[in-house]
Every structure is written in C-alpha cells, then in structure tokens.
Amino acid sequence: MNFKVLCSDLDGTLLSTKNDVSEFTVSEINRIKKYLRIILVSARMPKSMTYLQKRMGIQESPIICYNGALILQNDKEISSTIVSSENTAQLNTLCQPYGIKLGLYYKHEWCVSETSERVEKEILNTKAEPIFESTVQTVERWKKRNIGPHKIMLMGTKASMDKVTQKLTDSFSSTLNCYRSNDTLIEIAPKSVSKLSAIKILLKPNEALNEVIAFGDNYNDMEMLKNVGLGVAVENARKEVKEIAKKMTLSNKENGVAQFIKDHL
Template identity: 40%
Template sequence: MQIQAICTDIDGTLLNGDRVLSPRLLSAIAKLPKDFPVILASSRMPDAMRHLQRDMGRLGEPLICYNGGFVIHDEPKEVLDDVSISLDHCEALVKIAKGTQVHVSLYQGEEWFEPEYDYWAEREAKNTRVDPTLQPLDQVLALWKGRKKGAHKVMCMGPADEIDFFFQNAAQHMGTDLHLYRSKDTYIEIAPKSISKASALELLLERKYGFGLESVMAFGDNYNDIEMLEAVGLGVAVGNAREEVKAIADRVTLSNKEDGVAVMIEEMLLG
C-alpha cells in the first residue's frame, strides 16, 4: 500500500502530555514532502487548529473541523462542506441547561460564543488558544434565526452528575438527529448525526486529491475516530486510545505522550 496522505485527530493523539506538538513530531513532519497532505480532523473550531498547522509549517492545508461538520481549504479560501445542528435543536439544548450548572458553548464556522468567561470558558480558551465572543446565548440564537443558521457544534461542560442528566435528557429527545459524544465525564460535544470524520475525509479527497481513502494513514484515540480508522487504508490507534478504538485499528502505536504518531511516520514514511 502506498500512503499518500496522513489524517489525524488532535487531542489525545497528535498533541503530547503538555498539549503541544513535540520536537520529534515536528521533525518527522518537516521531513515529509511539502506536497504530502497532513490533514487535521478534530471537534475543534478552525482557529484552534490553524496555530498547529503554523507550527508544522502546513498553514493553508485542509481542515476537518467540528468532527466533519465544517470542511475548509484555506488557500484559496473555500468551504467544502457545511452541515449544522438545526436552530430548533440548538434552542432545545440551551433550554435543557437552564437552571443547571451546565455551561453551554455555541460554535458556528469561525465563531465561538460564550455567555460568560467563567471557569469552563477560561479552561477551553487555554486549551485551544482561541478567545470566545462573550454574548448571551439567547441573543446569539436570535441572530442566527435571522441568518437561518444553526451551530456546527454545541459543547456542554459542567459537573459530571449534571452532565449525566443533560446527556440522558438530550439523548432521549434528540438522539435520533444528533450525535452526543462524551469526550470526558464533564464534557459533551454535540454534532449532527449525518456527519463524521470519515465522511468528511472521503469528500475532501474526492474534491481535492487524486486518490481515495485506501491511500491514507489515519490516527485516533477516541470513539469519534473509529469510523475514520476503519475507512482508511491504514488506521492507527495511539497507545492511550480507548480499547474499542484499538480493537478496530490496523496498528497500535505508542501513546501520545510517547510520540506514537511520530514513530509511525518514521516507520512507514521515512524509514
């Protein structure tokens, strides 16, 4: 099999224990040809991914954002796919959180809206190196109604017991249309059920490259990476991945803290 591109998850996969790109990883990527695609696929918003591209010397390459709901190519600027949560569902999710300690964040394209800069917003800003726009969520939803827009992602953060309640309530009423993903006990990431990293990658390859999924080596660690790892030619789970991810992977490399992605790049592409 000839590997012609890499597609990788970010958090828990590409980033090390300090949540940065390690020197070994940067060195391995620098040795790849400039026309060899290194595609980032994440639940993150675009600007939370671009600074990583910049560090890798890969700014302008395609980005699979919001787990596949927003696929963009920056040079030239082009939106390849745009799938959002309906406004009705957004309003229902905000309503479920009212009167609880669940903190709701709304994402649409290049924008991230927070009702206040509290512990949860500050933590997310620190992790992603992006600052939110502070605006009451009711105002955001009213603005979106005028534009006939929805959210690419709704993220809920809060105490584990309240997140449990929110998850059960939202899944019961909207689970057929939305994918509710528990990235941590205190986090829920919500996206349309019709999209995935795998479907986004397939579309991107069809539109921009002359090869298919079978020529891609992909990396991941969590449930939202499973379809992608199954779909590509070489699906690699990092050593810290969930057992369900390791079970479907073609290969298991070292953990993200041990430069697992760099090890596989060195072995498969630089050896």
C-alpha cells in the first residue's frame, strides 16, 4: 500500500491504555516515520497530545486538536476556529436545568466549574490540569481577550444527555457539531471544522487525500475514515464506524493500529 500520510485518532484507537501507547506501537511508528508523515488527530487538548508525540518521536509533526478546531506545529498555530461567546453562554443556559456541567477548552486552557469523578478521570488520563471557575466567569474572561472555546464538553447523566440531545440539534445545528462521546458526554465543536477539514489544511502540494490512511473508532472519526484513501476501524469501534470503514483491524487494547501498520505498511 502506497500512502504518504498516516492520521490516527488517539482514545480508543492508537492508545492501548487510557493514557499511553504500547512499545509495539512506538516501534512501528518509528519504523514508518521515515517515509510517512504521522499526524495525531484527536478531540484532546494540545498538552494531552504532545507527550504522546514525544514518546513516539514525532514531535516535529503537526497535531490536530479539538476535533479539528485547532492545528498546531511545534506549538505554532496553523489554524484556529472557536465557538462564539454568545453560543457558549446560550449552551450554558440550555444545560443548567438538566444539571449538565460544561468543560471549556481554549488552546492550553481547560476550565470547569467544579471537580467531579469525570474531571478527576480526565486529569489522570490526559495529564492536564483545569482552572476551576464558573462557566459565566470563563466566558466573560475570554470575551475580554476576544477568544472562545475550541471545544466544549457537556458532562451529565445518561438521562440528562438523552433529554438535551434533541434540544441541541434544534438550537445549534447550523453553528455547532455535537458528538455523543458516550452515554454521559457530548463534545461540541464549531460547525465549520472537523478532523477531515483539518487534514485537508495540512496536506502538502504533492499529497492527495487518497494518499492518506486513517484510523478511528468513534462518530467524530467517520467523515475522516470515509473520505481518505483508506479508512481503518479498530475492532472496538462503534457499529456505525465499522460499517463505513474500508478495512478493520484488532482492538486498541490489542494494538490494532500497530498490527495493521506491521502487516500492510
């Protein structure tokens, strides 16, 4: 298989645990990085990706953060798209009656109103530390700097998420993408960006989309997997992702991406 670029999602795909890649994955990435550009593509914030880049020896490569809303290379901004402060405030108002909390992310900042099991889990898994302040305070503080979130994470119960999902579609479908990460989490990103749109920005003049191989497991990977030259789903991927993928590999816990690289690249 002749490809020029390899793009991989992290959580549930390249990572064999919640916060690390295996030695097998490191050795396979090291083997192919001489002739393939390796780009990590994630909903994570930059600092939760750069330690993984270093571990794999690809820290000079660009990273696609926040589902495509922020692209960095050596911490230099290549592209940045934010959710407006108006939309953020409206989201907060919509979520309050359901007891849903917001996590707000801008570049290297992560702001939450209080700690919780979910927040503690993210601190552990992503090696990032949040700023604790109310959503209203964050919105006002960022408004003064003329910035807004690259990503918003809605955190609630399955019941509250079920109730709010349709309301999100009704109110924000023209401006925001809403991805249900799992039963209790919904990720919000600006409508104009996606993992695929970010990959297109990073393609060099001598690289085409059909020369890209990509790996993923979740809803926010589907557009990417559908439109690149070869979209590969891991065994633990959602059913809908497996249906649109051109190839399958082992699960993330079985080093599916590394095994596919070893067998085919």
